[in-house]
């Protein structure tokens with residue numbers, strides 16, 4: 001009677017880990033989970049215009065653990081100041097209470113504050129960076145104060161309509177969901193190269209509408225009849 | 234607009250190590266994952282640019298030592314995590330910020346919604362930021378986070394992990410991930426880690442490293458973060474005439 005014990009096999013099995021060149025590649029995404037509030041949003045992260053506490057949730061942890069500070073005051077950017085707000089809904093239409101939104105946008109002249117936007121035909125605004133981050137509040141509402149972006153070139157000689165790049169994070173969201181916010185009645189919405197790549201019946205999910213109080217409202221539906229269009233980048 | 238303007242160079246698409254949006258074993262994904270396919274869009278300046286002045290946004294101390302943010306020393310195993318931020322062709326990503334948050338040694342978050350009955354540590358917050366140097370290197374000191382139970386299924390425990398968030402150079406390079414530890418048997422039964430197919434899952438497992446371990450002070454772990462790189466395939470100018 002013989003028993004084979006494959007000790008050699010076990011010992012030679014490679015122990016793959018982060019440092020192993022044989023599996024080198026993009027680090028996989030993982031969810032932010034439910035407890036990101038003391039690590040990611042900062043006071044003023046959702047206020048791209050002035051200085052305030054918008055965006056943070058210091059109510060969710062003790063004050064001595066608030067190790068992240070507010071944005072520095074940069075002065076007032078050019079352009080039309082707008083407020084954006086909305087909610088993130090799950091498949092059952094329930095607002096998600098542990099979601100986080102980020103925005104990235106051009107300034108009023110249509111220029112990104114980035115070394116990779118090297119154009120000389122649109123000015124930088126020293127008071128505008130264009131990146132914002134907001135946790136939703138206790139009612140599941142996110143809010144930003146920013147300026148209405150100008151138009152930015154698209155592929156070829158096209159011109160994009162005013163828009164914001166939007167990222168959605170949260171518990172149960174394994175990978176950032178990337179979408180865009182356009183403005184109802186925005187200049188060039190009908191010819192925007194990205195909006196035109198979206199089936200017409202779903203374009204409305206990317207359009208913010210102005211409320212009676214002047215705020216722009218943009219809800220995000222993760223799933224269901226009104227599912228927001230998300231992009232592969 | 235100048236007619237001679239060239240379209241921006243795209244970043245790579247997701248490689249095959251990315252998790253899908255829907256992973257039924259991770260229950261929260263069921264109602265929170267899109268069912269429509271993602272729509273691929275052409276790269277525009279919107280996706281190929283990103284905030285490089287994050288230091289004007291997130292002011293405050295850089296948390297190089299998460300064990301030194303309070304009056305006393307936190308409980309637990311002190312560790313030094315170091316590595317590089319690279320793109321998917323192995324090129325360094327300098328001057329980019331890593332945001333870090335984690336549970337304490339007992340697996341408890343300071344967050345008020347964390348109801349796990351393990352002790353808080355008054356000397357540990359578990360949040361910080363570090364910035365990569367010119368070679369893409371970073372290093373920070375912290376406490377090894379403990380495992381914690383969660384409500385996903387019966388007897389569910391998350392392996393110890395450190396949450397990491399990176400902006401990278403562009404909107405397209407945004408990454409949020411988790412770093413795991415090599416001796417942790419919970420990884421292979423964790424629905425969140427298992428959302429990533431093998432062998433890419435092992436990219437999230439750090440390596441114990443005796444060279445960066447400081448004698449009588451802290452254990453060293455290595456963890457490189459790999460972001461999407463620009464797809465520098467030349468434009469197909471040769472074919473334009475066909």
Ligand SMILES: [Fe+3]
Pocket residue numbers: 033391394396
């Ligand atoms: Fe966690």
